[in-house]
Amino acid sequence: MRHKDDNKNQAICDAAIELITKNGFADTSMSKIAKAANVSPATIYVYFENKEDLLNKLYLFVKQEMSAELLNGVNSNQPIEESFKIIWNNFYNYAVENPIRFAFTEQFANSPMIANCRWESMEFFRPLVELFERGKQQKVFKDISLEIFKAFTFAPLMGLIKEHLNGEIVLDKKALETTYEIAWDAITN
Amino acid sequence: MRHKDDNKNQAICDAAIELITKNGFADTSMSKIAKAANVSPATIYVYFENKEDLLNKLYLFVKQEMSAELLNGVNSNQPIEESFKIIWNNFYNYAVENPIRFAFTEQFANSPMIANCRWESMEFFRPLVELFERGKQQKVFKDISLEIFKAFTFAPLMGLIKEHLNGEIVLDKKALETTYEIAWDAITN
Amino acid sequence: MRHKDDNKNQAICDAAIELITKNGFADTSMSKIAKAANVSPATIYVYFENKEDLLNKLYLFVKQEMSAELLNGVNSNQPIEESFKIIWNNFYNYAVENPIRFAFTEQFANSPMIANCRWESMEFFRPLVELFERGKQQKVFKDISLEIFKAFTFAPLMGLIKEHLNGEIVLDKKALETTYEIAWDAITN
Amino acid sequence: MRHKDDNKNQAICDAAIELITKNGFADTSMSKIAKAANVSPATIYVYFENKEDLLNKLYLFVKQEMSAELLNGVNSNQPIEESFKIIWNNFYNYAVENPIRFAFTEQFANSPMIANCRWESMEFFRPLVELFERGKQQKVFKDISLEIFKAFTFAPLMGLIKEHLNGEIVLDKKALETTYEIAWDAITN
DNA sequence: AATGAATGAGGATTCATTCAT
DNA sequence: AATGAATGAATCCTCATTCAT
Known part of the structure; x- marks a missing residue:
């Protein structure tokens, strides 16, 4: 079993915050966040339940x-x-x-x-x-x-x-x- | 040429403002605005160039x-x-x-x-x-x-x-x- | 306004029935149906509310x-x-x-x-x-x-x-x- | 080498059968089976080659x-x-x-x-x-x-x-x- | 002017599967 | 043997917009 990678978590958060700030909520999709974080879209769902959960956290x-x-x-x-x-x-x-x-x-x-x-x-x-x-x-x-x-x-x-x-x-x-x-x-x- | 209908324009604006306020930008699509304004999606484009134009106006x-x-x-x-x-x-x-x-x-x-x-x-x-x-x-x-x-x-x-x-x-x-x-x-x- | 095209409706139905029969429900996606019917995936949703609705109809x-x-x-x-x-x-x-x-x-x-x-x-x-x-x-x-x-x-x-x-x-x-x-x-x- | 665990095998089979019967093939994923069997998704692949193999068996x-x-x-x-x-x-x-x-x-x-x-x-x-x-x-x-x-x-x-x-x-x-x-x-x- | 039909692109999310431990 | 992390591909569906009438 692999253990969760704190770098990935941080990369996702940073990417999300930056994209949202730059382009707004409406233009910030999970795929874009994933791409910016150098991670598969599916990986985000390992760390967060869904988009709303990600945003709240x-x-x-x-x-x-x-x-x-x-x-x-x-x-x-x-x-x-x-x-x-x-x-x-x-x-x-x-x-x-x-x-x-x-x-x-x-x-x-x-x-x-x-x-x-x-x-x-x-x-x-x-x-x-x-x-x-x-x-x-x-x-x-x-x-x-x-x-x-x-x-x-x-x-x-x-x-x-x-x-x-x-x-x-x-x-x-x-x-x-x-x-x-x-x-x-x-x-x- | 017929005149643009001010009622329709107003209905679109009101619907858009209400939806955005209630649900946010991300959840407010042109179709939803159209439906709420009792108008065809295509009609919005008679009054506004595109979504961005609508929002700015x-x-x-x-x-x-x-x-x-x-x-x-x-x-x-x-x-x-x-x-x-x-x-x-x-x-x-x-x-x-x-x-x-x-x-x-x-x-x-x-x-x-x-x-x-x-x-x-x-x-x-x-x-x-x-x-x-x-x-x-x-x-x-x-x-x-x-x-x-x-x-x-x-x-x-x-x-x-x-x-x-x-x-x-x-x-x-x-x-x-x-x-x-x-x-x-x-x-x- | 265009009027609904009966050919499209029929093409979607035929494609869906054929794919389901050949490959089963699990392997029959909306995109595959669309492709087989020579239609955009979005077009299916003009004629049917969603996949379940399509299947029931x-x-x-x-x-x-x-x-x-x-x-x-x-x-x-x-x-x-x-x-x-x-x-x-x-x-x-x-x-x-x-x-x-x-x-x-x-x-x-x-x-x-x-x-x-x-x-x-x-x-x-x-x-x-x-x-x-x-x-x-x-x-x-x-x-x-x-x-x-x-x-x-x-x-x-x-x-x-x-x-x-x-x-x-x-x-x-x-x-x-x-x-x-x-x-x-x-x-x- | 440890032996394969018959309980786990049985739990996977039971879970799969129940889910398929209740929800159909299309709605029965490997993860759902794993969850219902209280087992990791990866564990299923210890007992079965892949999904098709599982279903046939x-x-x-x-x-x-x-x-x-x-x-x-x-x-x-x-x-x-x-x-x-x-x-x-x-x-x-x-x-x-x-x-x-x-x-x-x-x-x-x-x-x-x-x-x-x-x-x-x-x-x-x-x-x-x-x-x-x-x-x-x-x-x-x-x-x-x-x-x-x-x-x-x-x-x-x-x-x-x-x-x-x-x-x-x-x-x-x-x-x-x-x-x-x-x-x-x-x-x- | 007005509109429902039509669509390619993209949305969030889940998939079957593999990896590393 | 067993497993949670990780993922590219695929899922259903909606999007902003244009077309044809």
């Missing part, structure tokens, strides 16, 4: 990876603002260093495929939610809902990053700092 | 319709804030009253299909851009770029509306007001 | 055709025996002249695909059932069920015809006559 | 088993009629107690897969043929061919059993007796 995988990067350097002994700023920069860095994966999650999140798969319900985003709660308790953050919090922190950041990656604007460190300040003011007392 | 059509609604009641003699607030509420009302069209544009905007089709380059969004410029000149708005302006006004609002339409939160008039205030503070001096 | 079509041939020359004013003998010979002639269609129905009838599709429930076989009932009333036939009647008339005949068509035996007019007499004796008082 | 295996049951209690010192009646009842009992295997052989026999595999050529059915010859010599049976003999004995019986197993009729001991009498009369002087 892909999304979860990237989100998980992203969340790990996001929380890099964060701990609960830091002042709220320090943690927040680290996350803010981590987010920017992850997106800029992994533009394809970032674009992939954005496209995925806005498709009807995973309407029911909420951000904060994911285990690996919990630390972020807890940070927010702690900030509220410490009266650092305004008394607003998590959703409004996100709406004035990550939503603007993500929008700007998208435009940056599309080449529509340049979001350099300085612009990032400006944006950070506006966001911070918007959510703090 | 669809997007432009909805965006145009949306922009008209957005500016409803706005004129350049009003104070900046009044105009802005009207637009803010128009946006909310349009999205809530046309959830399918709103979801359609969101899905479309995040797909690679129209990466090169910028918002403010569209003729019909010009009044909004002009309002922003006027606000900056009058020192009402901070001296920030249009993109940052959007990032702290429409981006948060759209995110919250999406969650509202998905049933994840309730964005009532009161919550809308709260959000408005945060946004207004974020972009004004 | 095929079976009904052949059975109907067969029943029409069977009753050729039969009328309710004839003596029972005359009618019966005509049907007997019609059956033989049909099978010998249409060996492929005959083999097709036999293969089909013994597959689990149409377990629920009973012979005599088909409208077009009714006259045969009625002949049997009349014969019983007139005390020509024994007082047995329709199933037993079939078991000693058509079942033996079909079995022998199959062997004849397979080249295992020769069922000439004389042997047919012998068989007829045994069958007739078996079911009559 | 399956058919022969069941036929052999069946013939052994058929002749149970028969010996050449009995009167012809006694032997015949025993076989008749054995047949019925086998079919009713092994409906799946019985249905399997029927389906198989009517498919083009084994068109060339004649009944009486099989070694294990020889005693039955010999009984027939002896009956003819003793002038018990009519002077008819083996095929006609079968046509009025086993063919009717098999047809009725099939309908019985399909739930279309009830073939109880009494009906079986009636049928037996008709058959016996049909083939005896």
